[in-house]
Each structure stands twice: as C-alpha cells, then as structure tokens.
Amino acid sequence: MTSLSSSETATLERAADAPMLAQVERWAAINSGTGNLAGLKTVAGQLADAFAALPGEVRLVTPDPVESVDAGGKIKTTQRGDHLHLRVRPEAPVQLLLTGHMDTVFPADHPFQTLQWLEPGVLNGPGTADMKAGIAVILAALTALEASPLARRVGYNVMINSDEETGSHASAALIAELAKGKTAALTYEPALPDGGLAGARPGSGNFSVIVHGLSAHAGRNPEDGRNALIAAADLALRLNALKSPDLKVNPAKIDGGGPNNVVPDTAILRVNLRPSTPEAMAAAEAALRDAVAAVSREHEVHCHIHGNFNRPPKPLDAAATRLFELVRDCGAVLGLPPIRWKATGGVCDGNNIAACGVPVVDTMGPRGGAIHSSDEFLIVDSLAERAQLSALTMMRIAERGTV
Structure with a gap:
C-alpha cells in the first residue's frame, strides 16, 4: 500500500x-x-x-x-x-x-x-x-x-x-x-x-582476565617472583594482534601493581572484543583462551577469565x-x-x-x-x-x- x-x-x-x-x-x-x-x-x-x-x-x-x-x-x-x-x-x-x-x-x-x-x-x-x-x-x-x-x-x-x-x-x-x-x-x-x-x-564481549603471579623483593630475589603485571601486558599485546576485518580488539585497562620494590602478584586486564559474525565470535573466544593458556604457561602464572559475549553479532x-x-x-x-x-x-x-x-x-x-x-x-x-x-x-x- x-x-x-x-x-x-x-x-x-x-x-x-x-x-x-x-x-x-x-x-x-x-x-x-x-x-x-x-x-x-x-x-x-x-x-x-x-x-x-x-x-x-x-x-x-x-x-x-x-x-x-x-x-x-x-x-x-x-x-x-x-x-x-x-x-x-x-x-x-x-x-x-x-x-x-x-x-x-x-x-x-x-x-x-x-x-x-x-x-x-x-x-x-x-x-x-x-x-x-x-x-x-x-x-x-x-x-x-x-x-x-x-x-x-x-x-x-x-x-x-x-x-x-x-x-x-x-x-x-x-x-x-x-x-x-x-x-x-x-x-x-x-x-x-x-x-x-x-x-x-558486531557482537561485543567484555572480559576481565585476572592474573595471579607471585610476589618477591624487586632487588633481593626478583627471580623468585612471577610478575603478574608483565604477564597481563603480554596478554594485552597478544590479544591486540588478533585484530582483523572480522574482529575489533580493545585492550582497555590493566589494574594491578604496587610498590616499586615488590614484584606484583596480581593484575587484571580489561579487554573488549567485537566480532562481526557468529563464526568470528567463536574464533575470538577460542583465541582468547589460547592466548591466556600461553601466557599462563610462559610466565608461570595462573589466569582466570571473567566475562562473556553479552551481545551476539x-x-x-x-x-x-x-x-x-x-x-x-x-x-x-x-x-x-x-x-x-x-x-x-x-x-x-x-x-x-x-x-x-x-x-x-x-x-x-x-x-x-x-x-x-x-x-x-x-x-x-x-x-x-x-x-x-x-x-x-x-x-x-x-x-x-x-x-
């Protein structure tokens, strides 16, 4: 009509x-x-x-x-x-x-x-x-x-x-x-x-990755520590490298750290992922978990992922x-x-x-x-x-x- x-x-x-x-x-x-x-x-x-x-x-x-x-x-x-x-x-x-x-x-x-x-x-x-x-x-x-x-x-x-x-x-x-x-x-x-x-x-997922390391004296025995802040920064760079035409990645914030003379044992990486298709969303979630596993292994830290894709594409x-x-x-x-x-x-x-x-x-x-x-x-x-x-x-x- x-x-x-x-x-x-x-x-x-x-x-x-x-x-x-x-x-x-x-x-x-x-x-x-x-x-x-x-x-x-x-x-x-x-x-x-x-x-x-x-x-x-x-x-x-x-x-x-x-x-x-x-x-x-x-x-x-x-x-x-x-x-x-x-x-x-x-x-x-x-x-x-x-x-x-x-x-x-x-x-x-x-x-x-x-x-x-x-x-x-x-x-x-x-x-x-x-x-x-x-x-x-x-x-x-x-x-x-x-x-x-x-x-x-x-x-x-x-x-x-x-x-x-x-x-x-x-x-x-x-x-x-x-x-x-x-x-x-x-x-x-x-x-x-x-x-x-x-x-x-696109879809959107907000994730907080909690990184648990091990504190130590920054001067006396730093090698005994496991720097959670460095691990979180490494994870941010790895996730940022996942950007593609089908996936936007924004590492937005790292919480953590403390006195200069202490190896930080806790850090939290905040990251937003925006996949353009359901297939890209599944791939992004798998890549996030793979990156977290690699960082956990290489930095000898323990990581916990909190969050999800609350907005599907x-x-x-x-x-x-x-x-x-x-x-x-x-x-x-x-x-x-x-x-x-x-x-x-x-x-x-x-x-x-x-x-x-x-x-x-x-x-x-x-x-x-x-x-x-x-x-x-x-x-x-x-x-x-x-x-x-x-x-x-x-x-x-x-x-x-x-x-």
Whole structure:
C-alpha cells in the first residue's frame, strides 16, 4: 500500500499529537545513570504511571544479579534497578516486542545534569536522545495504535530496562524470554541525525582476565617472583594482534601493581572484543583462551577469565531485511527523506533480540546525536515524525500478519 487509509491518517494524527516533548523534559531532568538506583527508581515509577494508560499489565521486574571484577581481582555483585514490563493482548495473532532503556551513561555526580535549548528545536540534555525521547515515542505510537481498528490484531510486550548502557547483564534473560515467538521487534535507540538506521552490528564481549603471579623483593630475589603485571601486558599485546576485518580488539585497562620494590602478584586486564559474525565470535573466544593458556604457561602464572559475549553479532538476514524495507516504505508514505541503513560498530539490545531469531530494527527513536557526551541533543521535530513511523509500521505489520 503506497497511500494512507482514513483510519491510518487518524491514527497518525493521534501519534503526532502526543505530549512527547513534555515527557522528555520531565524524564530527562531526573538523573538515571545505570548506577544511580534512587534516580532509576524515580524514573521507573514515572514510566509505570505513564504506561498504565495502555491496556494490559504493567509490572516492575527485579533485575538479575550482576557479577564483576574489582580492581583487586575480587568478584563482586552489583545491584541494578528494576525493569519495566507491559504485556498487552498475548492472544492476538501478531505479537510485537518494543524495547528501550531508562538508564543513561551519566552518573549522579556527573556535571551534565540540566537541559538547555541549543537553538530552536534542538534540545540538549542528559538522555534526551539516548533514550528518554525513544520511550516517549513508544508510548505515543502505542497509544495511537490502541485507537486503530487494527489494534485487536496486535499484541505486544514493552520492556524498558535499567542497565542497557552497561551491557544489559541484569536484563538479558528478560529480553530473551520476551522475544520468544514475536513477529518482529522495534528498539528505540536514536536514529542518526539524517534519519538513517543502524543495520548490521558486531557482537561485543567484555572480559576481565585476572592474573595471579607471585610476589618477591624487586632487588633481593626478583627471580623468585612471577610478575603478574608483565604477564597481563603480554596478554594485552597478544590479544591486540588478533585484530582483523572480522574482529575489533580493545585492550582497555590493566589494574594491578604496587610498590616499586615488590614484584606484583596480581593484575587484571580489561579487554573488549567485537566480532562481526557468529563464526568470528567463536574464533575470538577460542583465541582468547589460547592466548591466556600461553601466557599462563610462559610466565608461570595462573589466569582466570571473567566475562562473556553479552551481545551476539547482529547480521541482516532475509527477515530483518524485509522489516527494514517495510520501515523504509512507511517512511516514504509519510513523505520522509529516504530512510537508509548501514552497518555500525555499536551494539545494543537489538543484538540480543536478533540472536533469538526475531527481526528487529533497533534505531526507531527520534533523530539526535552526540550521545554519551555533554553535547547530546534531540531534534524535537523528529518526535512526531518517529511516532508516526512506528505507528504506521505496526499497522502495516498487523495488516500483513508478518513482516
């Protein structure tokens, strides 16, 4: 269908008329850095109230515990905030998953806390684009859809997690559970400033390799020690050498060491691996373990690997391509500039959804930019634009019964 029906036109008008800017300003004024549990609780409460306007059940889901390695090499458990989940019409023939995140990268003590207008229509503030605006678009599109004659054909789950910015470790199981059996999924990371979409994405794994050596006096008997810092540095170089067109490697930090006159007995290497394909991911994991074994043997140290590939690669298969093409075609019907997509090096919850075999477009949010910095901005006119794009995409899926 290349034109709009009267019911579609009415639905799109409702989507555009939603009070999205006021919601963004209210939600972005509350610091909700991933570690700010008090701020996340406040935002989660406000979101629960807002999404309660939709039919179905709204609940706050307890996060899974998250383990990490501290600077001393000890395993610690970190608490995350509750996630929001809404389920509507689970018996409907078409089932969709819409996801977003309430957390930002800005902790409670970060200087970037307030909103300001950079120019008319361009709002600067923490989480404005990434992604309080995306959450407002989800609510606007679904509220409009509920007044459509097609609403009864569509059931949906909405999941707004509290830890996307740190890898969704506390929500990965919830995402996988909700993705089961879905016709398609939409995730509301911000679109590019020109309206473009992220297509294929690499996977991502964050690893901490704990190296246990043996301390000794640096002057009297250094040969009796086993320098964990040197072993960690050697491992960093070996892993860095694994870089290829299908694998990005970033040795990011080494914790450890101590007084100059003591051979260090503990070090922790932090490294990020980004494989472009499932095959590259398997090869990277094997190469990591081989490098650790070689360093352990040659330096006579003991190493322990902590971490995993929490974001699998997201290639564009046939079903995902059809969904992208549907979004593109809906944009054309709405008179938007041509919507294109391209591969990107970033990762998000779209990776996790795609790994469940569900086609997903994960940049359905408004246009914006400079995310993860104090220059972050939202292009306000794109709120209505993207709410209409989402609403029309969902209606067209409902009509087809598939992507």
